[in-house]
Amino acid sequence: MHGKLVDMVLTNSIDRRALADLLFQLADDELCIGHRDSEWLGLAPDIEEDVAFSSIAQDEVGHATFYYELLAELSDCSADALAFARPANERRNALLTERENGDWAHTIVRHFFYDTFDALRLEALADSEYRPLSEGVAKIRREERYHLLHLHLWFVRLGGAGGEARKRMEFAIDQLWSDVGGLFSWGAWEEELLTKKIIPVSSFELQHRWQERVRPVFAEAGIPWIEDLQQPEKDGRVGEHSPEMDRLLLDLSSVYNLDPAAQW
Amino acid sequence: MKEHDVPEEYEVFEVFVQKTQADFHTHVGSIVAPSPDVALMNARENFLRRESGVNLWVVPRQCVTATPYDTDVDWFAREMDRKYREAGGYPENGRLWKMYKERVLHLDEIVEDLHGEKDKRKNESASS
Amino acid sequence: MSIADKEIRFMERIKAGYKIEATDWMPDEYRKLLLKLIHMHGISEIMGALPEKEWVPKAPTLKRKLAIMAKVQDEMGHGQLLLRVAEDLAAPFGRTREDLVTDVIHGRVKFHNVFHMEAPTWADAGIIGWLVDGAAIINQAALLHTSYGPYARVLKRICAEESFHMQHGESIILTLAGGTDDQRQMLQDALNRWWESLLFFFGPVEVTASAQRMIDYGIRTKTNEELRQQFFTKYVPRIRSLGLEVPDPKLSYDEEAKRWIWTEPDWEKFGRVVKENQGPKSQQRVDLRRFAHEEQQWVREAMLRSRKKTVSMIV
DSSP states (O other): OOOHHHHHHHHOHHHHHHHHHHHHHHHHHHHHHHHHHHTTTTTSSSHHHHHHHHHHHHHHHHHHHHHHHHHHHHSSSOHHHHHHSOOGGGOOOOHHHHSOOOSHHHHHHHHHHHHHHHHHHHHHHTTOSOHHHHHHHHHHHHHHHHHHHHHHHHHHHHHHTOHHHHHHHHHHHHHHHHHHGGGSOOGGGHHHHHHTTSSOSOHHHHHHHHHHHHHHHHHHHTOOOOOOOOOOSSOGGGTOOOHHHHHHHHHHTTTGGGOTTSOO | OOGGGSOSSOEEEEEEEEOSTTSOOEEEEEEEESSHHHHHHHHHHHHOSSSOOSEEEEEEGGGOOOOOSSTTGGGGOOOSOOGGGSGGGOTHHHHHHHHTTOOOOOHHHHHHHHHOHHHHHHHHHHHO | OOHHHHHHHHHHHHHTTOOBOTTSOOOHHHHHHHHHHHHHHHHHHHHHHHHHHTTTTTOSSHHHHHHHHHHHHHHHHHHHHHHHHHHHHHGGGTOOHHHHHHHHHTTOSOOOGGGGSOOOSHHHHHHIIIIIHHHHHHHHHHTTTOSBHHHHHHHHHHHHHHHHHHHHHHHHHHHHHTSOHHHHHHHHHHHHHHHHHHHHHTOOSSOOHHHHHHHHTTSOOSOHHHHHHHHHHHHHHHHHHTTOOOSOTTOEEETTTTEEEOOOOOHHHHHHHHHSOOSTTHHHHHHHHHHHHHTTHHHHHHHHHTOOSSOOOOO
16 A cells, blocks of 8 residues: 555565664654653743643654654554563664753754754655655654744743853753764665665755855854764664663553553 | 843733634634743644634733724614615615516626636635 | 722622633732642642652653653643733732742742652652642632632633643553552552541631632632532542542542532641641652752853843744
């Protein structure tokens, strides 16, 4: 039902694994960042923002659900089992998305970095030859528009405010910068994914585009640009994670794990 | 901006939602925000989490000039017969047309002929 | 017009069924009673987000995670709507959002007893969604005909959203009730934990002086006990139909008197919970709110400093 490519993908175990790996990157990224966002519930800087930011958190978890459902079609597992039962070393999210929340500046910086990356990734995947993905991505991109506007506004305002806000923004950028490089990796199967045109651009190109897009926003916020992006010490895309991820999973799955076979 | 020019607190903005382009903007409530653009950004989720809309206005509350409720209750007084300005104010037309073997023409029929049944209903709800 | 004349006219308007508006003249007593009620209502919504938000990171399926996020978000949204109403009432006293929000940190406004309690299991999230919300819905629906226009308008919207909350809560408990023995036990334990709190939630049986004044002013139209009886009628048969046991051996319906007989909770204990923040989770939750507000003063200040007067096209 998904056209020729899927049939081909499903009959070739290497391609099938490559595709699943990509979908896990998307699903795990969105679940982790949505989970972290949702921890702000009831605690945002003002009530109105609390409500607005919660919608962003819900969108992210909603997008994760879409990807896990695609994965469920490719495997024998349910979307919930894929979201709740996989150990850290099977998770494919970038480290940036699993980091524990800091202050509001940390959240704004992280989310702005991630959303800009995600917008570029989705732009690229809109041309994917894997139709179920490119079709879903078209919808997700429309919802991400509000996130980008929201986070861009916050990033520029907090940077431009000077004083304590500016200091906190710079501190958050410092803290998160070493995780940025880890966003662009397409994981262990990049070559296969490129060859099959499941992804149309390389991680190198993605990183270049990100820098082009973020640099002017730094200027707008009056924050000096940092030239170098480092190679991350740990690559989340191949299952390497921080202890923060273990704590996230412990929380995430605590009820589910009481009885994975039960209905909840 | 110097520190002492900064207002101490968020302002109140009245929020207006336009549901579809066939509707006017409707007041739905108010929010506090540090600036109009943040007000607009947050109004979307504070008032349109479920319902859809095509346009939003936020208006600083002090820009609203309003009629009184209690101090001048006659502000909206309409006591005398004004049937002459309503379609229902001309019941004799029907009887008169009968003499000419014709009947009263209603706007609905015209709308229905031009746009079909669906539009007639829309027209009714817009004028009610 | 003298104050006495104004008061007479005010009461006439209320009796005639007119709604009172924020810009209208109103007796000080009316304003203060309303403000106390709506302030507490709004702050309770915001404090009420805290016990439930504990279960957002732990919700056991993707659908539950999304639903409980949406539900807690609605509670914050209701808090926003109610605080706006309270803020306009408080304006003549020179009090703003800042004051109304910080009052809870300094113990100057109470919040509902149910939000001082522990919610240690997923079934507690279910019982909160089903019964605590159920009780709150009865309370709020009873206020729909309040004499204060701005309150009536936000209550209409709040009640519409609560209809989703009712389904959300029922969905969780129906799943648990139809689940494993452990899940059913978890549900029964949670019910046992919450029952007394639920009874206290409606307030004392006797009509206090201020409650009577609120009824006189048309702010509220039903007594605490009328609402509690309504709660029993709606929920007790449903609780029992699930095979759960209500932890009150005395609870029964008196056919002749047409009312439920029930065991009163420890009023004094719950009184301390609400008045002195002495519930098991009171301090922790007030501290969380303090964190949310005070630790983020810098954010609000920064946003005011960098405000732009004009909205450039945000596309």
